[in-house]
Amino acid sequence: MPSESQRPSRENRVRVRALFDFAAALDRYIPCKEAGLDFRRGDIIHIVSQDDPYWWQARHEGDKQMRAGLIPSRMLQEKRIAYERAHSANNNSDQQENEDFDRQEIVTYEEVARLMPYPAVPRPIVLIGPPGVGRNELKRRLIALDPDKFRTTIPYTSRLPKPGEADGVDYHFLDRQQMERDIDDGLFVEFGEYKGNLYGTAN
Template sequence: MASLTGTLTFLINPSLDQHTAQKEEQLVHIRAHFNYDPEEDIYIPCKELGISFVRGDILHIINQDDPNWWQAYREGEEDQALAGLIPSRTFQEQREIIRHTLMAEGKDGAKGKKSKCNSCGRKHNKKNQKRKLYSSTGEDLDAEEILTYEEVALYYPQPNRKRPIVLIGPPNVGRQELRERLMETYPDRFGAAIPHTSRPRDDNEMDGKDYHFVPRHVFEADIIEHKFVEYGEFEKHLFGTSLEAIRQVVSSGRICVLNLHPESLRVLKASDMKPYILFVAPPNIDKLRQLRLSQGVIKVSDEELTEIIEKGRELEETYGHFFDHIITNFDLDRTYDELRGVIDQLEVEPQWVPAHWVT
Protein backbone atom coordinates (compact mmCIF):
# COMPACT_ATOMS: atom_id res chain seq x y z
CA MET A 1 0.00 0.00 0.00
CA ALA A 2 2.93 2.33 0.65
CA SER A 3 3.84 2.21 -3.05
CA LEU A 4 0.36 3.09 -4.26
CA THR A 5 -0.49 6.56 -5.59
CA GLY A 6 -3.73 8.44 -6.07
CA THR A 7 -6.87 8.27 -4.00
CA LEU A 8 -7.53 5.24 -1.80
CA THR A 9 -11.12 4.43 -0.93
CA PHE A 10 -11.83 2.15 2.05
CA LEU A 11 -15.19 0.40 2.28
CA ILE A 12 -16.18 -0.50 5.87
CA ASN A 13 -18.66 -3.36 5.91
CA PRO A 14 -20.35 -4.24 9.24
CA SER A 15 -19.81 -7.86 10.23
CA LEU A 16 -23.26 -8.22 11.84
CA ASP A 17 -25.48 -10.69 10.09
CA GLN A 18 -29.18 -9.96 9.65
CA HIS A 19 -30.20 -12.01 12.70
CA THR A 20 -27.71 -10.24 14.97
CA ALA A 21 -28.72 -6.83 13.64
CA GLN A 22 -32.39 -7.53 14.31
CA LYS A 23 -31.55 -8.72 17.83
CA GLU A 24 -29.63 -5.49 18.49
CA GLU A 25 -32.57 -3.39 17.30
CA GLN A 26 -34.87 -5.17 19.76
CA LEU A 27 -32.69 -4.35 22.77
CA VAL A 28 -33.88 -1.70 25.21
CA HIS A 29 -31.16 -0.02 27.25
CA ILE A 30 -31.98 1.29 30.72
CA ARG A 31 -30.18 2.79 33.71
CA ALA A 32 -31.24 1.47 37.10
CA HIS A 33 -32.29 4.02 39.72
CA PHE A 34 -32.40 1.60 42.64
CA ASN A 35 -30.42 -1.27 44.13
CA TYR A 36 -31.66 -4.81 43.62
CA ASP A 37 -30.62 -8.17 45.10
CA PRO A 38 -32.63 -11.22 43.97
CA GLU A 39 -31.59 -13.08 47.13
CA GLU A 40 -33.67 -10.62 49.15
CA ASP A 41 -36.70 -10.70 46.82
CA ILE A 42 -39.40 -13.10 48.01
CA TYR A 43 -41.44 -12.61 44.81
CA ILE A 44 -38.90 -13.58 42.15
CA PRO A 45 -39.86 -16.90 40.49
CA CYS A 46 -36.30 -18.26 40.64
CA LYS A 47 -33.59 -16.61 42.70
CA GLU A 48 -30.86 -18.40 40.75
CA LEU A 49 -31.98 -16.67 37.54
CA GLY A 50 -32.14 -13.19 39.05
CA ILE A 51 -29.34 -10.69 38.49
CA SER A 52 -28.32 -8.10 41.05
CA PHE A 53 -27.53 -4.49 40.21
CA VAL A 54 -26.95 -1.17 41.91
CA ARG A 55 -28.16 2.32 41.13
CA GLY A 56 -26.44 3.63 38.02
CA ASP A 57 -25.86 0.24 36.35
CA ILE A 58 -26.73 -0.05 32.65
CA LEU A 59 -29.02 -2.99 31.82
CA HIS A 60 -29.87 -4.32 28.37
CA ILE A 61 -33.43 -5.68 28.17
CA ILE A 62 -33.95 -8.50 25.65
CA ASN A 63 -37.47 -9.56 26.59
CA GLN A 64 -40.43 -7.74 28.19
CA ASP A 65 -43.18 -10.25 27.48
CA ASP A 66 -43.78 -11.02 31.15
CA PRO A 67 -45.56 -8.10 32.87
CA ASN A 68 -43.62 -8.59 36.11
CA TRP A 69 -40.19 -9.95 35.15
CA TRP A 70 -37.92 -8.78 32.35
CA GLN A 71 -34.95 -10.67 30.91
CA ALA A 72 -31.78 -8.60 30.84
CA TYR A 73 -28.00 -8.45 30.81
CA ARG A 74 -25.80 -6.08 32.75
CA GLU A 75 -23.48 -3.85 30.73
CA GLY A 76 -20.38 -5.81 29.77
CA GLU A 77 -21.99 -9.23 30.31
CA GLU A 78 -23.86 -9.60 27.01
CA ASP A 79 -21.84 -12.70 26.07
CA GLN A 80 -23.34 -14.81 28.87
CA ALA A 81 -25.31 -17.90 27.86
CA LEU A 82 -28.45 -16.92 29.77
CA ALA A 83 -30.08 -13.61 30.50
CA GLY A 84 -31.16 -12.85 34.04
CA LEU A 85 -34.45 -11.76 35.57
CA ILE A 86 -35.12 -8.27 36.90
CA PRO A 87 -38.39 -6.74 38.12
CA SER A 88 -40.32 -4.90 35.42
CA ARG A 89 -40.91 -1.18 35.72
CA THR A 90 -44.62 -1.64 36.52
CA PHE A 91 -43.96 -4.32 39.14
CA GLN A 92 -41.27 -2.26 40.84
CA GLU A 93 -43.45 0.86 40.82
CA GLN A 94 -46.27 -1.07 42.48
CA ARG A 95 -43.94 -2.27 45.21
CA GLU A 96 -42.58 1.22 45.79
CA ILE A 97 -46.08 2.71 46.02
CA ILE A 98 -46.98 0.16 48.69
CA ARG A 99 -43.73 0.83 50.57
CA HIS A 100 -44.21 4.60 50.49
CA THR A 101 -47.82 4.21 51.65
CA LEU A 102 -46.78 2.06 54.62
CA MET A 103 -44.00 4.51 55.52
CA ALA A 104 -46.42 7.45 55.36
CA GLU A 105 -48.93 5.65 57.57
CA GLY A 106 -46.15 4.87 60.05
CA LYS A 107 -45.10 8.54 60.15
CA ASP A 108 -48.67 9.70 60.68
CA GLY A 109 -49.04 7.27 63.55
CA ALA A 110 -45.81 8.49 65.14
CA LYS A 111 -46.91 12.14 64.82
CA GLY A 112 -50.17 11.38 66.55
CA LYS A 113 -48.29 10.20 69.61
CA LYS A 114 -46.28 13.41 69.93
CA SER A 115 -47.37 16.52 71.74
CA LYS A 116 -48.87 19.12 69.44
CA CYS A 117 -46.83 21.87 71.07
CA ASN A 118 -43.57 20.51 69.62
CA SER A 119 -44.03 22.42 66.39
CA CYS A 120 -44.46 25.67 68.27
CA GLY A 121 -40.93 25.55 69.55
CA ARG A 122 -39.27 25.15 66.15
CA LYS A 123 -36.25 27.39 65.73
CA HIS A 124 -35.64 29.23 62.51
CA ASN A 125 -32.11 29.61 61.22
CA LYS A 126 -31.65 33.32 60.59
CA LYS A 127 -28.56 32.66 58.51
CA ASN A 128 -30.59 30.60 56.04
CA GLN A 129 -33.18 33.37 55.77
CA LYS A 130 -30.64 35.76 54.23
CA ARG A 131 -30.46 33.82 50.98
CA LYS A 132 -33.40 32.06 49.43
CA LEU A 133 -33.05 29.57 46.59
CA TYR A 134 -35.91 28.90 44.25
CA SER A 135 -36.69 26.33 41.61
CA SER A 136 -36.94 28.02 38.23
CA THR A 137 -39.94 25.84 37.38
CA GLY A 138 -41.90 26.61 40.51
CA GLU A 139 -42.50 22.88 41.06
CA ASP A 140 -42.53 21.14 44.42
CA LEU A 141 -39.05 19.66 44.24
CA ASP A 142 -39.39 17.92 47.60
CA ALA A 143 -42.13 15.64 46.39
CA GLU A 144 -41.10 11.99 46.44
CA GLU A 145 -40.57 10.34 43.08
CA ILE A 146 -40.90 6.68 42.31
CA LEU A 147 -37.56 5.88 40.70
CA THR A 148 -37.19 2.62 38.80
CA TYR A 149 -35.51 2.73 35.40
CA GLU A 150 -34.59 5.34 32.80
CA GLU A 151 -34.26 4.47 29.13
CA VAL A 152 -30.84 5.44 27.81
CA ALA A 153 -28.94 5.54 24.53
CA LEU A 154 -25.34 5.99 23.51
CA TYR A 155 -24.28 9.58 22.91
CA TYR A 156 -21.13 10.20 20.89
CA PRO A 157 -19.04 13.29 21.77
CA GLN A 158 -19.38 16.28 19.48
CA PRO A 159 -16.15 18.29 19.17
CA ASN A 160 -17.99 21.59 18.65
CA ARG A 161 -20.54 21.08 21.42
CA LYS A 162 -18.97 20.32 24.78
CA ARG A 163 -21.20 18.98 27.55
CA PRO A 164 -21.36 21.25 30.64
CA ILE A 165 -19.78 19.81 33.78
CA VAL A 166 -21.90 20.24 36.91
CA LEU A 167 -20.20 19.79 40.29
CA ILE A 168 -22.61 18.78 43.06
CA GLY A 169 -21.73 18.24 46.70
CA PRO A 170 -22.18 19.44 50.28
CA PRO A 171 -20.72 22.82 51.35
CA ASN A 172 -16.96 22.95 52.04
CA VAL A 173 -16.18 19.72 50.22
CA GLY A 174 -13.85 21.41 47.70
CA ARG A 175 -16.08 21.99 44.67
CA GLN A 176 -15.18 25.66 44.33
CA GLU A 177 -11.45 24.95 44.53
CA LEU A 178 -11.71 22.29 41.84
CA ARG A 179 -13.71 24.56 39.55
CA GLU A 180 -11.33 27.47 39.94
CA ARG A 181 -8.29 25.27 39.31
CA LEU A 182 -9.77 23.94 36.06
CA MET A 183 -10.48 27.43 34.73
CA GLU A 184 -7.18 28.93 35.89
CA THR A 185 -5.11 26.09 34.44
CA TYR A 186 -7.00 25.81 31.13
CA PRO A 187 -8.73 29.16 30.49
CA ASP A 188 -9.18 28.34 26.78
CA ARG A 189 -10.78 25.00 27.54
CA PHE A 190 -13.08 25.79 30.48
CA GLY A 191 -15.40 28.71 31.13
CA ALA A 192 -17.93 29.97 33.66
CA ALA A 193 -21.47 31.09 32.97
CA ILE A 194 -21.75 34.81 33.72
CA PRO A 195 -24.53 35.26 36.31
CA HIS A 196 -27.39 37.73 36.19
CA THR A 197 -28.20 40.18 38.97
CA SER A 198 -30.71 42.91 39.67
CA ARG A 199 -28.34 44.92 41.89
CA PRO A 200 -26.75 48.15 40.60
CA ARG A 201 -23.39 47.90 38.86
CA ASP A 202 -20.31 49.11 40.77
CA ASP A 203 -17.90 51.50 39.08
CA ASN A 204 -15.22 48.83 38.67
CA GLU A 205 -17.57 46.23 37.17
CA MET A 206 -18.30 45.51 33.53
CA ASP A 207 -21.71 44.44 32.25
CA GLY A 208 -21.44 41.08 30.52
CA LYS A 209 -18.11 40.26 32.16
CA ASP A 210 -18.66 40.37 35.92
CA TYR A 211 -22.45 40.09 35.76
CA HIS A 212 -25.33 40.62 33.41
CA PHE A 213 -26.93 43.62 35.13
CA VAL A 214 -30.67 43.79 34.50
CA PRO A 215 -33.55 45.68 36.16
CA ARG A 216 -35.51 43.71 38.71
CA HIS A 217 -38.69 43.69 36.62
CA VAL A 218 -36.76 42.17 33.69
CA PHE A 219 -35.23 39.56 35.98
CA GLU A 220 -38.65 38.66 37.36
CA ALA A 221 -40.10 38.39 33.85
CA ASP A 222 -37.30 35.99 32.89
CA ILE A 223 -38.07 33.90 35.98
CA ILE A 224 -41.68 33.57 34.85
CA GLU A 225 -40.48 32.44 31.42
CA HIS A 226 -38.22 29.78 33.05
CA LYS A 227 -35.01 31.23 31.64
CA PHE A 228 -32.97 30.47 34.78
CA VAL A 229 -31.45 27.20 35.88
CA GLU A 230 -31.52 28.59 39.41
CA TYR A 231 -31.93 31.94 41.07
CA GLY A 232 -31.87 33.37 44.58
CA GLU A 233 -32.30 36.54 46.57
CA PHE A 234 -29.58 38.10 48.71
CA GLU A 235 -29.87 41.45 50.50
CA LYS A 236 -33.00 42.26 48.46
CA HIS A 237 -31.24 41.68 45.13
CA LEU A 238 -31.83 38.78 42.73
CA PHE A 239 -28.98 36.62 41.43
CA GLY A 240 -29.22 33.75 38.99
CA THR A 241 -27.64 31.50 36.37
CA SER A 242 -29.47 31.49 33.06
CA LEU A 243 -29.64 28.80 30.41
CA GLU A 244 -28.52 31.37 27.85
CA ALA A 245 -25.36 32.16 29.84
CA ILE A 246 -24.47 28.45 29.84
CA ARG A 247 -25.30 28.21 26.15
CA GLN A 248 -22.91 31.09 25.39
CA VAL A 249 -20.01 29.19 26.93
CA VAL A 250 -20.92 26.03 25.01
CA SER A 251 -21.18 28.03 21.76
CA SER A 252 -17.66 29.35 22.31
CA GLY A 253 -16.31 25.80 22.13
CA ARG A 254 -15.42 25.62 25.83
CA ILE A 255 -16.64 23.38 28.63
CA CYS A 256 -18.92 25.24 31.03
CA VAL A 257 -18.14 24.28 34.65
CA LEU A 258 -20.99 24.88 37.09
CA ASN A 259 -21.45 24.66 40.85
CA LEU A 260 -25.21 24.34 41.29
CA HIS A 261 -27.72 23.54 43.97
CA PRO A 262 -28.97 19.97 43.34
CA GLU A 263 -32.57 21.17 42.94
CA SER A 264 -31.41 22.85 39.71
CA LEU A 265 -30.51 19.52 38.10
CA ARG A 266 -34.08 18.84 36.97
CA VAL A 267 -34.17 22.07 35.00
CA LEU A 268 -30.75 21.58 33.43
CA LYS A 269 -31.39 17.95 32.47
CA ALA A 270 -34.67 18.97 30.83
CA SER A 271 -32.83 21.51 28.64
CA ASP A 272 -30.79 20.92 25.49
CA MET A 273 -27.47 21.27 27.37
CA LYS A 274 -26.83 17.53 27.95
CA PRO A 275 -24.99 18.14 31.26
CA TYR A 276 -22.53 15.70 32.82
CA ILE A 277 -23.21 15.66 36.56
CA LEU A 278 -20.39 14.81 38.93
CA PHE A 279 -20.88 14.40 42.66
CA VAL A 280 -17.97 15.39 44.91
CA ALA A 281 -18.43 13.25 48.03
CA PRO A 282 -16.80 13.94 51.40
CA PRO A 283 -14.32 11.37 52.79
CA ASN A 284 -14.24 10.01 56.36
CA ILE A 285 -13.96 12.49 59.23
CA ASP A 286 -10.14 12.27 59.58
CA LYS A 287 -9.49 12.83 55.87
CA LEU A 288 -12.10 15.59 55.82
CA ARG A 289 -10.29 17.37 58.67
CA GLN A 290 -7.04 17.23 56.67
CA LEU A 291 -8.88 18.54 53.62
CA ARG A 292 -10.25 21.49 55.57
CA LEU A 293 -6.76 22.26 56.90
CA SER A 294 -5.45 22.29 53.31
CA GLN A 295 -8.20 24.81 52.53
CA GLY A 296 -6.84 27.12 55.23
CA VAL A 297 -9.40 26.32 57.93
CA ILE A 298 -7.37 25.91 61.13
CA LYS A 299 -10.12 25.24 63.65
CA VAL A 300 -12.94 22.92 62.74
CA SER A 301 -15.12 20.93 65.13
CA ASP A 302 -16.17 17.32 64.83
CA GLU A 303 -19.78 18.53 64.67
CA GLU A 304 -19.03 20.63 61.58
CA LEU A 305 -17.24 17.73 59.88
CA THR A 306 -20.03 15.32 60.74
CA GLU A 307 -22.58 17.75 59.32
CA ILE A 308 -20.70 17.86 55.99
CA ILE A 309 -20.60 14.06 55.82
CA GLU A 310 -24.27 13.71 56.71
CA LYS A 311 -25.23 16.35 54.15
CA GLY A 312 -23.25 14.45 51.51
CA ARG A 313 -25.12 11.23 52.32
CA GLU A 314 -28.43 13.07 52.16
CA LEU A 315 -27.62 14.55 48.75
CA GLU A 316 -26.54 11.19 47.36
CA GLU A 317 -29.69 9.52 48.65
CA THR A 318 -32.03 12.20 47.29
CA TYR A 319 -30.34 13.19 44.04
CA GLY A 320 -28.08 10.23 43.28
CA HIS A 321 -30.15 9.18 40.27
CA PHE A 322 -28.96 12.36 38.54
CA PHE A 323 -25.24 11.66 39.04
CA ASP A 324 -23.08 10.41 36.17
CA HIS A 325 -19.96 9.96 38.29
CA ILE A 326 -18.92 10.15 41.95
CA ILE A 327 -15.50 11.25 43.22
CA THR A 328 -14.62 11.06 46.91
CA ASN A 329 -12.42 14.04 47.75
CA PHE A 330 -9.70 12.56 49.96
CA ASP A 331 -7.12 15.01 48.63
CA LEU A 332 -7.59 18.04 46.37
CA ASP A 333 -4.62 17.28 44.11
CA ARG A 334 -5.63 13.66 43.60
CA THR A 335 -9.29 14.59 43.14
CA TYR A 336 -8.34 17.25 40.60
CA ASP A 337 -6.34 14.70 38.59
CA GLU A 338 -9.27 12.27 38.68
CA LEU A 339 -11.71 15.00 37.64
CA ARG A 340 -9.52 16.00 34.73
CA GLY A 341 -9.25 12.35 33.65
CA VAL A 342 -13.04 11.97 33.70
CA ILE A 343 -13.42 15.08 31.55
CA ASP A 344 -10.75 13.89 29.09
CA GLN A 345 -12.58 10.58 28.76
CA LEU A 346 -15.89 12.38 28.32
CA GLU A 347 -14.61 14.13 25.20
CA VAL A 348 -13.49 10.99 23.34
CA GLU A 349 -15.71 8.10 24.48
CA PRO A 350 -19.47 7.52 24.04
CA GLN A 351 -21.65 7.75 27.15
CA TRP A 352 -25.05 6.43 28.12
CA VAL A 353 -27.47 9.35 28.36
CA PRO A 354 -31.27 9.71 28.58
CA ALA A 355 -32.70 8.30 25.35
CA HIS A 356 -34.66 11.45 24.50
CA TRP A 357 -31.39 13.40 24.29
CA VAL A 358 -30.37 11.57 21.11
CA THR A 359 -33.73 11.13 19.39
Protein backbone atom coordinates in the same frame (compact mmCIF):
# COMPACT_ATOMS: atom_id res chain seq x y z
CA MET B 1 -31.72 -16.44 26.64
CA PRO B 2 -31.09 -15.28 23.08
CA SER B 3 -28.02 -16.75 21.46
CA GLU B 4 -25.55 -14.66 19.49
CA SER B 5 -27.17 -15.61 16.18
CA GLN B 6 -30.77 -15.42 17.36
CA ARG B 7 -30.71 -12.07 19.08
CA PRO B 8 -33.74 -9.94 18.18
CA SER B 9 -32.99 -7.34 15.55
CA ARG B 10 -34.63 -4.61 17.62
CA GLU B 11 -34.04 -4.49 21.35
CA ASN B 12 -35.93 -2.50 23.92
CA ARG B 13 -34.44 0.88 24.58
CA VAL B 14 -35.55 0.78 28.20
CA ARG B 15 -32.85 1.52 30.76
CA VAL B 16 -33.44 1.45 34.49
CA ARG B 17 -31.54 2.20 37.67
CA ALA B 18 -31.78 -0.66 40.13
CA LEU B 19 -33.05 0.31 43.58
CA PHE B 20 -32.14 -3.00 45.22
CA ASP B 21 -29.37 -5.62 45.15
CA PHE B 22 -29.81 -8.88 43.24
CA ALA B 23 -27.67 -12.04 43.37
CA ALA B 24 -28.89 -14.80 41.06
CA ALA B 25 -27.13 -17.53 43.06
CA LEU B 26 -29.22 -16.65 46.13
CA ASP B 27 -32.56 -16.46 44.31
CA ARG B 28 -34.51 -19.67 44.87
CA TYR B 29 -37.08 -18.93 42.15
CA ILE B 30 -34.91 -17.99 39.18
CA PRO B 31 -35.36 -20.53 36.36
CA CYS B 32 -31.60 -20.90 35.83
CA LYS B 33 -29.09 -19.48 38.30
CA GLU B 34 -26.29 -19.59 35.71
CA ALA B 35 -28.36 -17.36 33.42
CA GLY B 36 -28.91 -14.68 36.08
CA LEU B 37 -27.45 -11.19 35.93
CA ASP B 38 -26.19 -9.90 39.29
CA PHE B 39 -26.45 -6.20 40.03
CA ARG B 40 -26.13 -3.75 42.90
CA ARG B 41 -28.37 -0.91 43.95
CA GLY B 42 -27.63 2.08 41.71
CA ASP B 43 -26.47 0.06 38.68
CA ILE B 44 -27.83 1.13 35.28
CA ILE B 45 -29.35 -1.83 33.46
CA HIS B 46 -30.34 -2.06 29.79
CA ILE B 47 -33.52 -4.13 29.48
CA VAL B 48 -33.24 -6.28 26.34
CA SER B 49 -36.60 -8.06 26.58
CA GLN B 50 -39.69 -7.76 28.78
CA ASP B 51 -41.64 -10.56 27.09
CA ASP B 52 -41.74 -12.71 30.25
CA PRO B 53 -43.88 -11.12 32.99
CA TYR B 54 -41.60 -12.42 35.76
CA TRP B 55 -38.07 -12.55 34.35
CA TRP B 56 -36.63 -9.84 32.13
CA GLN B 57 -33.57 -10.27 29.93
CA ALA B 58 -31.04 -7.52 30.58
CA ARG B 59 -27.39 -6.56 30.65
CA HIS B 60 -25.36 -3.89 32.36
CA GLU B 61 -25.34 -0.59 30.51
CA GLY B 62 -22.09 -0.23 28.61
CA ASP B 63 -21.25 -3.93 28.87
CA LYS B 64 -19.69 -5.08 25.60
CA GLN B 65 -20.94 -8.64 26.08
CA MET B 66 -23.83 -9.34 23.76
CA ARG B 67 -25.42 -12.09 25.87
CA ALA B 68 -28.18 -11.00 28.24
CA GLY B 69 -29.00 -12.35 31.70
CA LEU B 70 -32.16 -12.82 33.71
CA ILE B 71 -33.33 -10.32 36.31
CA PRO B 72 -36.62 -10.19 38.25
CA SER B 73 -39.26 -8.07 36.54
CA ARG B 74 -40.73 -5.05 38.25
CA MET B 75 -43.97 -6.94 38.94
CA LEU B 76 -42.18 -9.93 40.45
CA GLN B 77 -39.97 -7.84 42.69
CA GLU B 78 -42.88 -5.68 43.84
CA LYS B 79 -44.84 -8.84 44.75
CA ARG B 80 -41.86 -10.11 46.74
CA ILE B 81 -41.51 -6.87 48.67
CA ALA B 82 -45.27 -6.70 49.33
CA TYR B 83 -45.20 -10.28 50.62
CA GLU B 84 -42.22 -9.54 52.88
CA ARG B 85 -43.98 -6.47 54.26
CA ALA B 86 -47.17 -8.39 54.93
CA HIS B 87 -45.23 -11.20 56.61
CA SER B 88 -43.33 -8.66 58.71
CA ALA B 89 -46.61 -6.97 59.69
CA ASN B 90 -48.06 -10.26 60.94
CA ASN B 91 -45.07 -10.70 63.24
CA ASN B 92 -45.22 -7.16 64.59
CA SER B 93 -47.67 -6.11 67.29
CA ASP B 94 -47.64 -2.38 66.47
CA GLN B 95 -50.60 -2.20 64.06
CA GLN B 96 -50.35 1.54 63.32
CA GLU B 97 -46.68 1.26 62.42
CA ASN B 98 -47.44 -1.67 60.12
CA GLU B 99 -50.21 0.22 58.34
CA ASP B 100 -47.89 3.19 57.77
CA PHE B 101 -45.20 0.86 56.44
CA ASP B 102 -47.63 -0.89 54.08
CA ARG B 103 -48.65 2.45 52.60
CA GLN B 104 -45.09 3.24 51.58
CA GLU B 105 -44.50 3.15 47.84
CA ILE B 106 -42.75 0.03 46.59
CA VAL B 107 -39.84 1.03 44.37
CA THR B 108 -37.73 -1.48 42.48
CA TYR B 109 -36.48 0.13 39.29
CA GLU B 110 -36.31 3.75 38.21
CA GLU B 111 -36.52 4.31 34.47
CA VAL B 112 -33.71 6.50 33.13
CA ALA B 113 -32.84 7.91 29.72
CA ARG B 114 -29.47 7.90 28.05
CA LEU B 115 -28.35 11.40 27.13
CA MET B 116 -25.98 11.49 24.21
CA PRO B 117 -23.17 14.04 24.60
CA TYR B 118 -23.18 17.02 22.27
CA PRO B 119 -19.74 18.64 22.29
CA ALA B 120 -21.07 22.04 21.20
CA VAL B 121 -23.83 22.10 23.82
CA PRO B 122 -22.71 22.24 27.48
CA ARG B 123 -24.71 20.21 29.97
CA PRO B 124 -25.48 22.11 33.17
CA ILE B 125 -24.71 20.72 36.62
CA VAL B 126 -26.62 22.36 39.45
CA LEU B 127 -25.14 22.20 42.95
CA ILE B 128 -27.84 22.76 45.56
CA GLY B 129 -27.51 22.81 49.32
CA PRO B 130 -27.72 24.99 52.42
CA PRO B 131 -24.90 27.44 53.22
CA GLY B 132 -21.74 25.86 54.55
CA VAL B 133 -22.06 22.38 52.98
CA GLY B 134 -19.18 22.95 50.54
CA ARG B 135 -20.79 23.79 47.21
CA ASN B 136 -18.08 26.29 46.29
CA GLU B 137 -15.34 23.87 47.31
CA LEU B 138 -16.88 21.10 45.22
CA LYS B 139 -17.17 23.45 42.26
CA ARG B 140 -13.54 24.51 42.66
CA ARG B 141 -12.36 20.89 42.80
CA LEU B 142 -14.34 19.87 39.71
CA ILE B 143 -12.89 22.73 37.68
CA ALA B 144 -9.36 21.95 38.92
CA LEU B 145 -9.87 18.25 38.11
CA ASP B 146 -10.77 18.81 34.44
CA PRO B 147 -10.93 22.44 33.28
CA ASP B 148 -11.80 21.37 29.73
CA LYS B 149 -14.90 19.52 30.92
CA PHE B 150 -16.07 21.68 33.85
CA ARG B 151 -16.62 25.41 33.79
CA THR B 152 -18.59 27.77 35.93
CA THR B 153 -21.18 30.24 34.71
CA ILE B 154 -20.62 33.95 35.07
CA PRO B 155 -23.78 35.45 36.57
CA TYR B 156 -25.37 38.73 35.55
CA THR B 157 -26.24 41.51 37.95
CA SER B 158 -27.69 45.00 37.88
CA ARG B 159 -25.49 46.25 40.73
CA LEU B 160 -22.38 48.33 40.24
CA PRO B 161 -18.98 46.61 40.25
CA LYS B 162 -17.12 46.47 43.54
CA PRO B 163 -13.43 47.43 43.67
CA GLY B 164 -11.37 44.73 41.99
CA GLU B 165 -14.27 43.15 40.09
CA ALA B 166 -14.00 42.89 36.31
CA ASP B 167 -16.87 42.73 33.86
CA GLY B 168 -17.12 39.28 32.28
CA VAL B 169 -14.87 37.74 34.95
CA ASP B 170 -16.71 38.08 38.26
CA TYR B 171 -20.09 39.17 36.87
CA HIS B 172 -21.63 40.53 33.71
CA PHE B 173 -22.72 44.00 34.80
CA LEU B 174 -25.88 45.39 33.18
CA ASP B 175 -28.08 48.33 34.05
CA ARG B 176 -31.39 47.37 35.62
CA GLN B 177 -33.53 48.37 32.63
CA GLN B 178 -31.51 46.20 30.24
CA MET B 179 -31.58 43.26 32.60
CA GLU B 180 -35.34 43.57 33.08
CA ARG B 181 -35.80 43.61 29.28
CA ASP B 182 -33.63 40.49 28.94
CA ILE B 183 -35.64 38.76 31.68
CA ASP B 184 -38.90 39.64 29.92
CA ASP B 185 -37.45 38.27 26.66
CA GLY B 186 -36.75 34.94 28.37
CA LEU B 187 -32.97 35.17 28.14
CA PHE B 188 -32.38 34.03 31.73
CA VAL B 189 -32.54 30.48 33.09
CA GLU B 190 -33.07 31.83 36.59
CA PHE B 191 -33.08 35.25 38.23
CA GLY B 192 -33.92 36.95 41.49
CA GLU B 193 -33.54 40.15 43.48
CA TYR B 194 -31.29 40.65 46.49
CA LYS B 195 -30.94 43.94 48.38
CA GLY B 196 -32.49 45.87 45.51
CA ASN B 197 -30.27 44.39 42.79
CA LEU B 198 -31.11 41.78 40.18
CA TYR B 199 -29.02 38.64 39.75
CA GLY B 200 -29.43 35.89 37.20
CA THR B 201 -27.96 33.22 34.95
CA ALA B 202 -28.38 33.64 31.20
CA ASN B 203 -29.26 30.87 28.76
